[in-house]
Amino acid sequence: QVTLRESGPALVKPTQTLTLTCTFSGFSLTTSEMSVTWIRQPPGKALEWLARIDWDDDKYYSTSLKTRLTISKDTSKNQVVLTMTNMDPVDTGTYYCARSLATYYYYYMDVWGKGTTVTVSS
Amino acid sequence: DLQLTQSPSSLSASVGDRVTITCRASQNIRNYLNWYQQRPGQAPKLLIYAASRLHGGVPSRFSGSGSGTDYTLTITSLQPEDFATYYCQQSYSTPSYTFGQGTKLEI
Numbered sequence: 001q002v003t004l005r006e007s008g009p010a011l012v013k014p015t016q017t018l019t020l021t022c023t024f025s026g027f028s029l030t031t032s033e034m035s036v037t038w039i040r041q042p043p044g045k046a047l048e049w050l051a052r053i054d055w056d057d058d059k060y061y062s063t064s065l066k067t068r069l070t071i072s073k074d075t076s077k078n079q080v081v082l083t084m085t086n087m088d089p090v091d092t093g094t095y096y097c098a099r100s101l102a103t104y105y106y107y108y109m110d111v112w113g114k115g116t117t118v119t120v121s122s
Numbered sequence: 123d124l125q126l127t128q129s130p131s132s133l134s135a136s137v138g139d140r141v142t143i144t145c146r147a148s149q150n151i152r153n154y155l156n157w158y159q160q161r162p163g164q165a166p167k168l169l170i171y172a173a174s175r176l177h178g179g180v181p182s183r184f185s186g187s188g189s190g191t192d193y194t195l196t197i198t199s200l201q202p203e204d205f206a207t208y209y210c211q212q213s214y215s216t217p218s219y220t221f222g223q224g225t226k227l228e229i
Contacts, residue, residue, distance in 0.1 A: 037219075039166075039221075046209065046221055046222070046223045046224045047158075047160075047166065047209055047211075047221040047224075048221065049211070049218060049219045049220060049221060052219075060216055060217040060219075061217055061218075062217070062218050063123050063217060063218045064123070064218070066217070096165055096166075105172060106154065106156075106171050106172040106175075106213060107154070107213035107219065108156045108168055108171040108172075108177075108211075108213060109156075109158075109166075109168060110168045110171075110177060112165040112166055112167070113165065114165055115165055
């Protein structure tokens with residue numbers, strides 16, 4: 001059974017750096033075509049794709065947020081970490097990690113964590 | 123970035139109805155289009171990938187079609203659990219794999 005769980009601070013101050021950890025089980029990030037993706041959702045708004053890291057350590061970032069995001073993996077711990085610098089109140093929302101499969105023909109997120117809520121406020 | 127526009131933004135229907143949600147891309151995305159369902163307070167769930175491939179465990183009343191810039195999600199014989207928000211997502215244009223703005227399906 002594939003599961004993912006997001007963890008991190010519930011509250012961060014403006015200008016601080018947010019560090020979120022996705023801990024997963026039931027698959028390996030050393031397996032070809034496997035990847036982990038981060039997505040967020042402001043309250044009452046649409047989903048926003050943030051970043052992805054592949055089994056071979058290829059990384060992809062949202063064009064609008066790439067200067068603030070860093071994604072990394074620790075395959076020995078089955079974890080993926082996302083950092084976002086210079087947090088602002090508009091970054092408030094629920095942050096999800098998801099297992100994703102990426103090939104030449106498709107890329108999709110098939111199993112999602114429950115999400116973690118982050119509030120940015122002084 | 124490539125843009126996705128869903129229509130309608132909201133939709134009212136009844137149990138047993140057939141509904142169609144449209145997703146239009148700002149350029150040809152060559153069937154690299156996924157659909158997700160999100161119920162209130164829950165994480166999204168994958169329904170359809172590669173425009174028309176049904177994800178495992180998803181009921182057959184869900185189907186996807188389309189090509190080029192225009193794609194549709196169709197739900198036949200609506201069930202009570204289908205009332206949710208639906209998102210399309212393009213997986214063609216790296217690096218940003220954008221989502222549509224969502225379609226809320228209400229009773």
